[in-house]
Amino acid sequence: MASQLGPETAPTAGRTAEYWAFQVDGVTKRFGALAANDNITLRVEPGEVYGLLGPNGAGKSTLVKQAIGLMMPTSGRIMLGSFDLVADPDAARQLCSYLPQAPMPIEAFKAREAIELAGRIRGGDRHEVRARTEDLIEALDLGEWRNALGAKLSGGVKRLVGFCMAAVRPGRLVILDEPTNDVDPLRRRLLWEQIRDLGAMGCSVLLVTHNVLEAEKSVDRLAVLFGGRIVAEGTPSSLKAADRSHLRLHIMLAPGTETPPLPVWAAAPTRVGHNLITTIAEDEAAAGIEWAKTLIDQGVAEEYALGATTLEDAYIRLTSHLSEDVDEEGPTK
Amino acid sequence: MTAVPSSIVRHGLRRSWHDYASMLRWHLASLRIWMALVAIVQVLSGVGLVLGIALFFRRIPASAALYVSTGVPVINLVMIGLILGPQLVANEKTAGSYDYLRAMPVSRSVNAAAWYTVCLVNGVPAMVVSLGVASLRYSLALHVTAMLVPAVLLTALSATMLGYAIAHAISNAMVTAMVAQVLVFVVFGFSPILFPITQMPRWLGTLNWWFPFRHMAVVTRAALTPGPHPGLTTSYAVLGAWSVLCAALAGRALGRRL
Numbered sequence: 001m002a003s004q005l006g007p008e009t010a011p012t013a014g015r016t017a018e019y020w021a022f023q024v025d026g027v028t029k030r031f032g033a034l035a036a037n038d039n040i041t042l043r044v045e046p047g048e049v050y051g052l053l054g055p056n057g058a059g060k061s062t063l064v065k066q067a068i069g070l071m072m073p074t075s076g077r078i079m080l081g082s083f084d085l086v087a088d089p090d091a092a093r094q095l096c097s098y099l100p101q102a103p104m105p106i107e108a109f110k111a112r113e114a115i116e117l118a119g120r121i122r123g124g125d126r127h128e129v130r131a132r133t134e135d136l137i138e139a140l141d142l143g144e145w146r147n148a149l150g151a152k153l154s155g156g157v158k159r160l161v162g163f164c165m166a167a168v169r170p171g172r173l174v175i176l177d178e179p180t181n182d183v184d185p186l187r188r189r190l191l192w193e194q195i196r197d198l199g200a201m202g203c204s205v206l207l208v209t210h211n212v213l214e215a216e217k218s219v220d221r222l223a224v225l226f227g228g229r230i231v232a233e234g235t236p237s238s239l240k241a242a243d244r245s246h247l248r249l250h251i252m253l254a255p256g257t258e259t260p261p262l263p264v265w266a267a268a269p270t271r272v273g274h275n276l277i278t279t280i281a282e283d284e285a286a287a288g289i290e291w292a293k294t295l296i297d298q299g300v301a302e303e304y305a306l307g308a309t310t311l312e313d314a315y316i317r318l319t320s321h322l323s324e325d326v327d328e329e330g331p332t333k
Numbered sequence: 334m335t336a337v338p339s340s341i342v343r344h345g346l347r348r349s350w351h352d353y354a355s356m357l358r359w360h361l362a363s364l365r366i367w368m369a370l371v372a373i374v375q376v377l378s379g380v381g382l383v384l385g386i387a388l389f390f391r392r393i394p395a396s397a398a399l400y401v402s403t404g405v406p407v408i409n410l411v412m413i414g415l416i417l418g419p420q421l422v423a424n425e426k427t428a429g430s431y432d433y434l435r436a437m438p439v440s441r442s443v444n445a446a447a448w449y450t451v452c453l454v455n456g457v458p459a460m461v462v463s464l465g466v467a468s469l470r471y472s473l474a475l476h477v478t479a480m481l482v483p484a485v486l487l488t489a490l491s492a493t494m495l496g497y498a499i500a501h502a503i504s505n506a507m508v509t510a511m512v513a514q515v516l517v518f519v520v521f522g523f524s525p526i527l528f529p530i531t532q533m534p535r536w537l538g539t540l541n542w543w544f545p546f547r548h549m550a551v552v553t554r555a556a557l558t559p560g561p562h563p564g565l566t567t568s569y570a571v572l573g574a575w576s577v578l579c580a581a582l583a584g585r586a587l588g589r590r591l
Contacts, residue, residue, distance in 0.1 A: 020340070068436045072590035083342070089590065091342045094438040102429025108366045117362065121355045122438055123343055151366070170338045203338045 020046045020081040020172045022067075022204045027076030029062055029228075036062040038228040040076070044204040046172070049195060051215040051222030052208045055321040058225040060208045061101060064175045067206070068098050080173050080204075097122070097166040101177040101208070104162040106150035111142060111161045114150060118165035129168060136164040140190050155182035163191060170203050177208040192218045210321075216311035226319045236311050243309035243317075246279040249288045250305045257300050263291055270316045276301075279313055352439040356447035363421070364451065371417065371455055379409045379463030383470060386527065393471070397528075402467030402475070403554040404527040406460040407488055411520055411549065413456035414492030415499075418448065419513040422500035426509070441584040445497055452493040457485065464557075481556035483569075488549040491572045494579035495545065502586035519546075526550040545575040 022044040029037040037059045044050040052060045065071040067078050069089030078085045078092075085092035106114040112133055119129030137146055140160050145153055153161065163179050176195065180188050195218065198205050209215050215222060216236045223233040232239055249266065253259070253274045262269055262278060265287065269278040280288045285306065292304035315321070343351075364371070386401045387393045393401075425431040437444070468475055496513065503509045520526065523537060524546035530538045541547040548568035555562035 020338075065432070070432055070435055070590060088342075089588070090438075090440070093436055094342050095339065096436075098433065098436045100429075100432050100436070102432060104433060105363065105425055105428065105430035108363050113362065117355065117359055121352070121359065123339060123341065123348075123351070149366075172338050172340060174338075201338055 020202070020204065021079075022173045022206065023077075023079045024063070024067070025077040025079070027063065027066065027073045027078060029059075029066060029071065030074045035228045037066070037073070040225075040228075040230055042223055042230065042233065044173070044206055046202050046204050047199045048220045049199045049205040049207060049218060051219035052206060052225060053210060053212055053215055053222055053315060054225035055210055055319055058319070059228040060210075060225055061177060062228075063225075064098075064177060064206060064208055067092065067173065068096050068175060069093055094123070095171045096173040096175055097169070097171040097203075099162050099166040099174075099176045099179055101181070103155075104150070104158060104165065106158065106161060106165075109150050110147050111150065111153065111157075111164075112137065112146045114161055115164040115168050119168035122169035122171070124169035132168050133164070136167060136194070139194055140164065140187060156184055156187065159183055160187060160191065163194070167194060167198060170198055170201065172203060173206060174198050174203045175206045175208070178210075179207070180209070180211065180214060188214070212312045212315045213310060224315060224318050231318045232314065239314040240309060240311055243279055243313050245282055246309050246313075247282055247285055247288070248305075248307055248309045248313050249278050249280050249292065250307075251276045251292055251295060251301045252303045253295075254299055254302050260295060260300050263287065266291075270320055272321065274302075277313075277316055279309055349440065349443050352443040353447050356437075356439055356444050357450055360447055360451045361454075364455075368455070371413075372458065375409055375413065375455065375459030376462050378412065379405050379459050380466045382408060382527075383463055383467045387470070395471075398467075398471035399473065399558065400529065400554075401527055402464065402471055402473055403557045404550055405463045405467060406485075407526050407546075407549045407553050408520070409460040409463055410452075410456045410485065410489045411492045411526075411546065412517065413452045413459075414489060414494075414496040415513055415516055415520070416496070417452065417455065418493065418496035419500040419509050423506040423509045426504075426506040435587060441587045442580070444587075445494070445580055445583060448497060449490060449493045453486075453489050456489055460485070475557045476559045478556050481553070484552040484556040487569065487572045487576065488553055491545045491549065491576045491579070494576050494583060498579040498582040498586065501583045519544075524550075542571075545572055548572045548575075 024040055024042045027037055027040045028035060040063060042050070052063065054060050062071065066073050067085055069085065069092035073086060080095050083091045083095060109117070115133045115136065116129055119133065120126065137143055142157065142160055145157050150158060150161070159179065159182050163176065166174060166176065179195070180191060183191060195205060195207065207215065207219060219236065221233070221235050222239070223230045225231070253276055255274060259269065259271050259276060265284045266278045266280050269276050288306060292301065292306070295301035296304070382405045383401060390397065422431070425434060464475070467473065499512050499516070500509055503512060524544065525533060525538070525541055526546055526549070530541065530547060533541070548571045551562070551565065551568040552572065555565050
């Protein structure tokens with residue numbers, strides 16, 4: 001790719017797809033006695049959308065802040081292609097695009113202007129940036145807010161503009177921290193298409209989320225972080241393998257009730273708030289429904305749902321947490 | 334169109350110029366909804382000082398009028414540097430957007446240079462208005478020399494870099510705002526900008542020698558009044574040293590990785 005701007009440091013060994021892999025090798029980050037990241041090793045290939053899942057405090061944001069040069073690992077290496085991102089934070093900032101979880105500082109910017117300026121700051125050519133900005137605005141159906149000030153945008157639209165700022169001139173690694181927060185369902189779908197497109201362009205995409213259900217449909221591989229460690233890694237299918245031939249039984253308990261004793265055929269349950277979730281063998285479906293109805297009749301439960309197991313069940317098993325979409329809403333029959 | 338991921342790590346002068354121009358646009362756009370208000374407050378505070386201090390006297394002595402007239406422009410530049418930068422950064426820290434700004438792919442020094450330019454753009458017009466009003470109010474015949482250019486540039490640079498260092502080196506937003514306010518209090522009450530250093534206790538005058546504010550007044554006043562101006566070279570040197578020190582502190586703080 002031709003340089004637009006002065007001398008550059010470019011890899012000399014050729015830019016094969018494998019060359020630009022993002023590699024985290026034995027990274028530990030300690031704050032005093034607390035290990036926010038504990039010996040984390042992972043690799044994201046170019047073109048891959050890699051999910052980083054975990055509950056709040058699992059160490060996801062700490063890890064990405066080390067990749068982008070905002071934090072220094074206590075030990076370990078972070079590489080992007082041949083670039084050591086820990087030793088060269090300037091290269092980290094230039095080669096990685098970043099959408100942080102916090103709101104973007106675009107109150108005084110028009111949406112289109114913020115995206116274009118972000119692209120220019122990332123070294124993009126003026127005409128290319130302008131064309132790409134228009135493409136993104138169209139693709140995410142943001143046309144009606146093109147010239148609106150950031151201060152007047154809703155949280156979801158602002159989030160999408162933030163995504164465009166990261167994607168207008170993407171780095172080799174694109175880090176998206178909770179990109180779908182506050183975004184309406186229709187545009188969430190459009191956003192996922194754009195995230196997949198980043199992969200198709202050859203970017204490695206590191207997607208931080210605690211929305212397991214969305215991640216299941218959208219990532220190629222994922223790691224589940226819990227307590228600063230990777231407790232599982234693989235494709236969504238491989239992580240669900242342990243739950244094959246099982247169903248998920250989700251019971252919304254009545255407020256103020258104790259967790260009822262579970263039948264022997266139910267797996268160890270997870271309770272978060274009023275949600276009680278367990279898995280049962282497909283053969284036990286009828287018994288499961290009967291048991292749930294009994295709980296409702298006794299006033300212990302208010303409703304229940306029985307369905308196919310999802311990545312959520314693997315996530316619950318690994319972290320004892322529900323993903324954000326289930327926490328508040330409870331089950332859907 | 335299909336975008337291609339950026340595979341370039343840019344260096345050199347062309348990168349610096351590109352980053353400077355981009356960040357200048359960024360800072361100016363960030364401030365656009367406040368720019369008019371900042372300009373009005375700057376002009377009002379400058380003119381207010383020029384006119385208000387005369388009320389301390391039944392008839393203001395010529396020497397006091399000259400000190401006020403040549404000191405208020407310094408106050409204008411100091412206020413912009415010490416208040417605007419720390420306040421904006423404190424807001425960004427509170428809102429959580431500070432990480433995004435720190436992750437921008439621009440060099441720290443060039444970002445600081447762009448911010449300095451913004452402070453000049455905001456501070457100089459108010460400074461000129463204050464000077465004009467002072468000349469009219471006190472019928473002064475100021476002796477403006479070309480040295481006003483380096484004096485203003487260096488005064489604004491040291492004030493901006495001091496504010497920039499406070500903004501970035503102090504991690505807590507509330508403490509940042511408080512330190513900036515204390516410094517403003519020091520500038521108004523205990524720095525020989527609007528009055529001669531001879532009116533201060535000896536120990537306070539000596540203390541002021543080490544701080545930049547007195548030297549800002551010395552270089553600016555020297556460019557507006559006939560000489561001689563003893564210690565002028567020293568004042569330029571002290572201001573230069575403060576500018577370099579604060580820029581280095583700010584750069585170090587911005588690049589700090591926890």
